[in-house]
Amino acid sequence: MKNHHLLLLHGALGSEAQLKPLQALLASDFNVHTLNFEGHGGRFSKNDFCMERFTENVVEKLQTLAISKTHIFGYSMGGYVALHLAKKHSELVDKIVTLGTKFNWSLEAAQQEVKMLNPDKIEEKVPAFAKYLQELHQPNDWKEVMQKTASMMLALANGKKLTDDDLTQIQHKVLIGIGSLDTMVTIAESENAASQLPNASLRIIDDVKHPIEKVDANILATVIRDFLI
Numbered sequence: 182m183k184n185h186h187l188l189l190l191h192g193a194l195g196s197e198a199q200l201k202p203l204q205a206l207l208a209s210d211f212n213v214h215t216l217n218f219e220g221h222g223g224r225f226s227k228n229d230f231c232m233e234r235f236t237e238n239v240v241e242k243l244q245t246l247a248i249s250k251t252h253i254f255g256y257s258m259g260g261y262v263a264l265h266l267a268k269k270h271s272e273l274v275d276k277i278v279t280l281g282t283k284f285n286w287s288l289e290a291a292q293q294e295v296k297m298l299n300p301d302k303i304e305e306k307v308p309a310f311a312k313y314l315q316e317l318h319q320p321n322d323w324k325e326v327m328q329k330t331a332s333m334m335l336a337l338a339n340g341k342k343l344t345d346d347d348l349t350q351i352q353h354k355v356l357i358g359i360g361s362l363d364t365m366v367t368i369a370e371s372e373n374a375a376s377q378l379p380n381a382s383l384r385i386i387d388d389v390k391h392p393i394e395k396v397d398a399n400i401l402a403t404v405i406r407d408f409l410i
Contacts, residue, residue, distance in 0.1 A: 185275070186251035187211035187409070188239070190259025192281070192393060193330050196222025196317050199393050200256070206402035210410065211252065216242045218262070220326055223319060230333040232341065236265045243273055252409050254278045256393050257366075260357075264343060267351045278405050280358040281391050284343070285370040291338035294365075298331040300324035348377035355381040356408045360389025360396070384408075 187207060189200040197215035204213045218235045220226035228234055239262060243251065252275045255263035260279025267274045283290075300323070304311040314323035333341075355378050359371040368385060375383040384404060389396055 183210065183212065185211050185409070186248050187213045188242070188251045188253050189213065189215045190239070190253060190255040190262055191215075191218070191221065192257030192259055194314060194326060195256070195393065198222060198317065202398040203254075203401060206398055207405065210406055214242070214246060214251075220321065220329060222317060223321060225321070230329040231336060232262060232265045232333075235262045236269060239266050240270060240273065249273070250275050252276050254280070254405050255282065257281045257283065257391070261343070264348070264351060264355075267353050268343070268347055271352070274353055276409055277353055277355045278358060278408055279356070280386075280396070280401065281360060281363055281366050282357070282374075283366045283370070284374045285367065286334070286337040286342040288338040291334045294334050295331045298327050300327050303327075345373075345377045348374060349379060351378055352380060356384055356404075357381055358384045358386055358404060360391060361385050361387050362389060363391045365391040
């Protein structure tokens, strides 16, 4: 399988650095690549955040690496980008595995998420998290990363989301992964997405929470390997 490529995509507010342990575990089975979406992990961006831009970031990365087709693992927002890519550039994508990807972007759900993305409140109440984000994104301003993320979430709720109809057009083999302890994404919305995608299955992973830092990389590597090989 080593001749197969696998691209790992990070989530909102994240960076490729968070996926390095997973990359190391999968390196004996695949040619594993990571990237920072623009505006993340110190990568410059003057643009607003949106799925279209992030999808293009992936296309550009594959062109740079001269990769014509790749498997993708997408964590949270990364899984959403992977599905966008599969819809827009189906020829570039082999199989997809997602974990903790949110599909319910109703206005109510988006407003709920955005409420938690208040940089000043986070700095005051959770200074350790603020410091972590600062280190993850420097020299970029983590507060700007958060504000752009909030705007993108509201845009998804206002017509930029993947609809059920969009999902039915994606023919790739997809594994929708959801942690049994995830409080940000419901099993019901994951189940619905898996039922709309023509060739998808759902995998509920026991004792797994939403934050990627709290996911056992060995367990995740096994889930990915089992599906892709």
